[in-house]
Amino acid sequence: MRKNIIAGNWKMNLTPSESKGLVNMLKDACEAAKCDVVFCVPYVDIDTVTKELEGCKNIAVGAQNLHFEDHGAYTGEVSADMLKEMGVKYVIIGHSERRQYFGETDETVNKKIKMALRKGLIPILCVGETLQMKDDGITIDHISIQIKRAFRGVDSEDVDRVIIAYEPIWAIGTGRTASAYQAEEVCAGIRAIIGDIYGDEIAENIRILYGGSMNSENCEELMAMPDIDGGLIGGASLKNDFNLIVNSVRE
Ligand code: PGA
DSSP: OOOOEEEEEOOSOOOHHHHHHHHHHHHHHHHHOSSEEEEEOOGGGHHHHHHHTTTOSSEEEEESOOOSSSSSSOTTOOOHHHHHHTTOOEEEESOHHHHHHSOOOHHHHHHHHHHHHHTTOEEEEEEOOOHHHHHTTOHHHHHHHHHHHHTTTOOHHHHTTOEEEEOOGGGTTTSOOOOHHHHHHHHHHHHHHHHHHHOHHHHHHSEEEEESSOOTTTHHHHHTSTTOOEEEESGGGGSTHHHHHHHHOOO
16 A cells, blocks of 8 residues: 655745744644655755654655765755755655756756665655647657656665656646646556566555646545555645645545
8 A cells, every 4th residue: 555645845935934934834734644744845944844843753854856976076066965964854856847947867867866765865756748748649758768767777676765756847837737637647657667667566566646736626636546646746835725735635
């Protein structure tokens, strides 16, 4: 049985003092939720959020990126060890905004996945197609390439620690969600790709999330789908909507 997971992606929002207010607004509902909950916060908020969450067993802190080297002359970057020491448990890798604006490639994504796994962080690997790819009917082909490259050289015993988030780029921050059936089709396709590489048992265990304008109104329908094990939530993670989303998740 795969445990559902709802992860908030705060992106570049909220200063440390602002983050306190949000954590306090969300903490009770998230603590009572029947799923795992993760707040993926800006680096500078990690310390404040971790302290505010002290004693909350159900909520973990995640980062939104990491560097693929252990340490060294990489001005402005943050390593896995630094995140670990701050109490971070999860890390988003390969978000489409990082691929689009910060030169993230399938190759760097692969290196980051391996680094996160080596250091005991849980990677949330983001994959997804552009609107053009969707219209051209090549969604699954594209995602298959992203996944095969992301998992290159990842040992089978580590694979089911990775969480995959299917995020159609055309649905991120646009208010346009994939229909539950569209999302299910791709998530089931992702599970099949993992099955082809690593076998059915691993494919059955790996958790696959949907992300892209998920909110309290569409989450139940999406989460009812057999291959969708939760959500990666951007805009709606910064408000009370997030409470409603985590409350709606059943075991
Ligand atoms: P959104 O973002 O929910 O605001 O569409 C999702 C994401 O980018 O992870």
